[in-house]
Amino acid sequence: MESNENVNRAVQLVAEHSIEKSSEVLTKMLNTTAKIELKNVNFVDITEITASVNQSDFEAIGSFILLSGDAPFKFLFYVQLEDAFILTDLFIGQKVGTTKAYDEYVSSTVQEIGNILSSAISNVFASDFQIKMLPEPPSVIRDFSGTLFSELIMDMALQEDKILLIESLFEIVETELNCHMYLLPIDGSERILGFGAGI
């Protein structure tokens, strides 16, 4: 148990660092302040976390990315469908409200934001833990937020009832736009990270 807590602490510190880096990158990219907050780094019960996500289920678009290497992770970034239109306008640099329907620009924006965030995060994890970590090509999926989340944790939840989840919530200032980002260590990555941190 103590070992779990130490791994959590090590992962939390690095996650905080990677979130700071992501905020900087996203702020620069969107030309408006993006405040990313690390909401939780913890072993969560699969029933409780999925019930919580299903409670406020909405239509969403998300980018799934596998971060492969020494300590593989799954990454998911998702946003409410209507909010993805605003994100697209900010990303392209056009007046907010221009994008009114889902199209390839919306899909590309979510894909690109997923790429940039996951790259920023994997760079920090790779450098702080001295490991190899590389983002694979993303899959952009439109579905219910509950479905996106359950598919993220599915492979891990088949084996475990509690999973280590890094959860972030971020807002794009001046737009009231909320985005969700999750990182899930897979295949025993949390133990590898604990080893890398000298735990």
Added chain:
Amino acid sequence: MTENNKLVVGIGDYKIGEAPYVIRTTLGSCIAICLYDDSKKIGGMLHIMLPDSSGHHEKPTFKRAKFADTGIHDLLESMKKQYTIPKDSLTAKIFGGGKVLRMVTSNIGEQNIDATKIILKQHNIRIINSKTGGDKGVQVDFFLDTGKVHCRVFGEEPEEF
């Protein structure tokens, strides 16, 4: 449906209740099994993710409702314990079992559907409606006042079952 009469089910769990409650879940490759006693307006929903609990019993934590065999058994026992349910009065509706993501390696959805059908048959529970498979997520609302299920596949209009 209001926040006050809504029961939300996560993976590896079940909820039981009576009218006017509505039980909700959201699915990908998992399966929702809705059992209902029309005469008493009592129902339960189970959200499973695996067909068979074999090999999992020895684990320090064993979430029985994750599996079709132990989950259906426990849902039935809980319903019988909480309510008096006449013999053979329950009917079933099943939903989900899609293949949403390529990142999910196994085709677990189909195995869950097959196992659920077999286990319900062993318990003499008739499946009166279902919507399974596909490649999109499904939102399921189970209305315990009528036994109707509103099933909404992502990108489509809700259907009543």
